[in-house]
Amino acid sequence: MSNERKFFVGGNWKMNGDKKAIDGICDFLNKGSLNSNTDVVVAPPYCYLQYSREKLSSKVQVAAQNCYTKKEGAFTGEISPAMIKDIGGTWVITGHSERRHIMGETDEFVAEKTRFAQDCGLGVIPCVGEKLEEREANQTMDVINRQMKALADKISDWSTVVIAYEPVWAIGTGKTATPEQAQEVHAQIREWLKKTVNADVAKATRIIYGGSVKGSNAAELAKKPDIDGFLVGGASLKPEFIEIVNAQG
Numbered sequence: 001m002s003n004e005r006k007f008f009v010g011g012n013w014k015m016n017g018d019k020k021a022i023d024g025i026c027d028f029l030n031k032g033s034l035n036s037n038t039d040v041v042v043a044p045p046y047c048y049l050q051y052s053r054e055k056l057s058s059k060v061q062v063a064a065q066n067c068y069t070k071k072e073g074a075f076t077g078e079i080s081p082a083m084i085k086d087i088g089g090t091w092v093i094t095g096h097s098e099r100r101h102i103m104g105e106t107d108e109f110v111a112e113k114t115r116f117a118q119d120c121g122l123g124v125i126p127c128v129g130e131k132l133e134e135r136e137a138n139q140t141m142d143v144i145n146r147q148m149k150a151l152a153d154k155i156s157d158w159s160t161v162v163i164a165y166e167p168v169w170a171i172g173t174g175k176t177a178t179p180e181q182a183q184e185v186h187a188q189i190r191e192w193l194k195k196t197v198n199a200d201v202a203k204a205t206r207i208i209y210g211g212s213v214k215g216s217n218a219a220e221l222a223k224k225p226d227i228d229g230f231l232v233g234g235a236s237l238k239p240e241f242i243e244i245v246n247a248q249g
């Protein structure tokens with residue numbers, strides 16, 4: 001990746017863990033040697049966010065996996081970016097494919113919550129990516145450009161955004177995109193930012209890859225010029241996450 005962009009590795013714990021398991025994860029994160037040139041962020045389930053924050057060293061930042069588009073009010077079951085901040089979270093993931101495809105979140109809703117979370121002072125990790133049938137129908141960039149357009153319509157400050165490219169067919173399947181496949185999409189997202197937003201934003205915005213990243217494939221992916229880090233699911237629950245954090249070499 002370019003030296004101008006700080007490497008960024010996020011661990012998305014999804015709906016996994018209990019206090020005991022989280023104690024173990026925090027322990028290997030706190031003891032592990034983490035490259036200080038890398039932003040390290042973990043996203044526990046909401047109910048363990050504060051617990052994790054209290055256990056983790058300050059080398060590791062904490063994110064929520066989702067949030068709502070309002071500060072407070074009658075929205076049963078939702079949480080606001082202000083609440084995430086209040087308990088020590090500094091980032092939020094938006095538009096993860098599981099939110100888009102299992103919970104039915106639209107491009108517009110994802111963009112709206114991305115902007116709102118930014119306005120509340122959180123860093124945001126919006127996720128984009130195509131499904132297998134879309135890739136097979138050569139629609140990969142149509143889908144990603146549509147998701148990016150919805151985001152760009154709402155975002156005015158890109159300095160607190162880290163884009164995650166996560167091909168849906170690679171998430172939790174063991175099928176990682178090859179470094180070439182990932183690089184190709186990352187370069188096209190950067191080109192899209194250059195054309196649609198501006199050259200400075202395209203150059204400065206980190207684009208991270210997610211989808212079956214492991215200790216064994218992270219270093220090869222990290223060598224690609226437009227891959228600025230990772231969003232890691234399954235492997236972020238295991239000590240090999242440290243290897244991924246340090247994949248930049």
Ligand code: PGA
Binds near residue numbers: 232
């Ligand atoms: P995975 O998940 O690493 O388990 O494939 C990645 C993600 O969904 O963020």
